[in-house]
Amino acid sequence: xxxxxxxxxxxxxxxxxxxxxxxxxxxxxxxxxxxxxxxxxxxxxxxxxxxxxxxxxxxxxxxxxxxxxxxxxxxxxxxxxxxxxxxxxxxxxxxxxxxxxxxxxxxxxxxxxxxxxxxxxxxxxxxxxxxxxxxxxxxxxxxxxxxxxxxxxxxxxxxxxxxxxxxxxxxxxxxxxxxxxxxxxxxxxxxxxxxxxxxxxxxxxxxxxxxxxxxxxxxxxxxxxxxxxxxxxxxxxxxxxxxxxxxxxxxxxxxxxxxxxxxxxxxxxxxxxxxxxxxxxxxxxxxxxxxxxxxxxxxxxxxxxxxxxxxxxxxxxxxxxxxxxxxxxxxxxxxxxxxxxxxxxxxxxxxxxxxxxxxxxxxxxxxxxxxxxxxxxxxxxxxxxxxxxxxxxxxxxxxxxxxxxxxxxxxxxxxxxxxxxxxxxxxxxxxxxxxxxxxxxxxxxxxxxxxxxxxxxxxxxxxxxxxxxxxxxxxxxxxxxxxxxxxxxxxxxxxxxxxxxxxxxxxxxxxxxxxxxxxxxxxxxxxxxxxxxxxxxxxxxxxxx
Numbered sequence: 001x002x003x004x005x006x007x008x009x010x011x012x013x014x015x016x017x018x019x020x021x022x023x024x025x026x027x028x029x030x031x032x033x034x035x036x037x038x039x040x041x042x043x044x045x046x047x048x049x050x051x052x053x054x055x056x057x058x059x060x061x062x063x064x065x066x067x068x069x070x071x072x073x074x075x076x077x078x079x080x081x082x083x084x085x086x087x088x089x090x091x092x093x094x095x096x097x098x099x100x101x102x103x104x105x106x107x108x109x110x111x112x113x114x115x116x117x118x119x120x121x122x123x124x125x126x127x128x129x130x131x132x133x134x135x136x137x138x139x140x141x142x143x144x145x146x147x148x149x150x151x152x153x154x155x156x157x158x159x160x161x162x163x164x165x166x167x168x169x170x171x172x173x174x175x176x177x178x179x180x181x182x183x184x185x186x187x188x189x190x191x192x193x194x195x196x197x198x199x200x201x202x203x204x205x206x207x208x209x210x211x212x213x214x215x216x217x218x219x220x221x222x223x224x225x226x227x228x229x230x231x232x233x234x235x236x237x238x239x240x241x242x243x244x245x246x247x248x249x250x251x252x253x254x255x256x257x258x259x260x261x262x263x264x265x266x267x268x269x270x271x272x273x274x275x276x277x278x279x280x281x282x283x284x285x286x287x288x289x290x291x292x293x294x295x296x297x298x299x300x301x302x303x304x305x306x307x308x309x310x311x312x313x314x315x316x317x318x319x320x321x322x323x324x325x326x327x328x329x330x331x332x333x334x335x336x337x338x339x340x341x342x343x344x345x346x347x348x349x350x351x352x353x354x355x356x357x358x359x360x361x362x363x364x365x366x367x368x369x370x371x372x373x374x375x376x377x378x379x380x381x382x383x384x385x386x387x388x389x390x391x392x393x394x395x396x397x398x399x400x401x402x403x404x405x406x407x408x409x410x411x412x413x414x415x416x417x418x419x420x421x422x423x424x425x426x427x428x429x430x431x432x433x434x435x436x437x438x439x440x441x442x443x444x445x446x447x448x449x450x451x452x453x454x455x456x457x458x459x460x461x462x463x464x465x466x467x468x469x470x471x472x473x474x475x476x477x478x479x480x481x482x483x484x485x486x487x488x489x490x491x492x493x494x495x496x497x498x499x500x501x502x503x504x505x506x507x508x509x510x511x512x513x514x515x516x517x518x519x520x521x522x523x524x525x526x527x528x529x530x531x532x533x534x535x536x537x538x539x540x541x542x543x544x545x
Contacts, residue, residue, distance in 0.1 A: 001128065002506035003108055004479050005168055005486035013129035019084055020126040021062055027052040028061035035235060036065055036099045044107065049119040062088035069094040079135030082106065084127050097237040101168050105132060112509035138439065140402050140454030141485040142171030143478065148178035150461040151219035158232050165236040167482035172233060173241045173314060173456060179251035179274040183220045188296050189257065193220040196256035199273040205423050205463060207277040209534035226304045234309045242305050244297060245316030247284040247350045254282055260290055262324040262331065277462040281321045286334045286346050291353060302361060311364050312381065317351050318368035348374020355380050369394065388441045395448035403439040403455040409481060411473050412460045415519055422530035423463040435480040435500055436492035457481045468517045472528050475518035479507055
């Protein structure tokens, strides 16, 4: 049935019959199914022209929605079941989320035109008689979107929430701050967006490139924008995890408020929002004033991301150069005062402070795997990006882990080794490579493996200057990733990639209907290339790792 991600059980009836829906099928929405009913009327209604009127009392509708954990298959709250026969289609979810994923599967069964925004003339709609019983392998099935390096306007973020939901992905990790831009309004600190959201120019290509785009770049989300994004995602059973990066990757904040930097060794008043890529030496000062400043930031953030929809808060914690702290009398005095183990211990103190601060407010800290250095509180979780090692260490120590190793699921990395690949950086990671990604390292003990919450694909946008470039890097590989984290897969070497490619033939048509500018199987189209814009590795050099 060309479903992506592949369901646990999908049994078409042997007779090959299809149920042909009437001109305007009646919808029988049982208790607790109102959200999915509204989504079906809006999304399927746009593509089919259906209004999906309520079924008459006592009469079954052609489309029936139910919440029933037992009938849904008993494999967790996101499980669902679909039964299609002569009387129509019945969708049963173990919860509202499970029912919503059932609706996504129904949309796939209706065909690629079910993803359009207006009905095509003369189109009729049918689905095969079948039974589908399904549920996810992992509870965390995510994508990290970097909106700091290149800002994605609100409508683009909402579009990506829909694209995640269409692939049964349920986490959007928003990288909201970095050296190159601060993207969320903080009312008590208005210069974070008044100054920190804008840079004068941008490197054109990888940081090895000599080219520059001299057009100023910037943008930010107002607090109401964030509330809208969070609510829109929640309606589609997608959690939004915010990231405020500390203590490194903070030059945009320091440019806005110079007192946040190491003022005894750097003229922070002269700093601007960074216009280059890579790692800058300008990091936060380890002072009580800086802690209070960021506590204020997080206080506003917690109000925008309620605990019931986003229990996790990401604090970054990666790639923090220590040169300024080594030269700073203030930092050295703080190390002595704390009895910390040098500059690395100072970074651990910084992260542990916010670990405790968030825990006191009922939230869970998550950070990149560098936060393991110096120890973590029991409730903190780790995003393992530097290969599997950080995730293994965290899981064996009893911490929950989200696997996102650079070598496997960084979607800014190039998809092929040919010269036409636009701004080629990092490792070659093809569609098949992503399809063979395994989130649970085989060397983990069973007890540690239970701490793997799931995985996410990371989309860093230094070389993705607009939505079309993001689409090209993300798709079709995100479809392969979605199957890895949803479907119950055999070992990587035993997976049926040829069968996945066959199903992708239909899925490309779905992406076409959605207007996704994916990389075609045969390579980039002429207008998707970036001739003359350097990536990395340059010929003869090792990958950028």
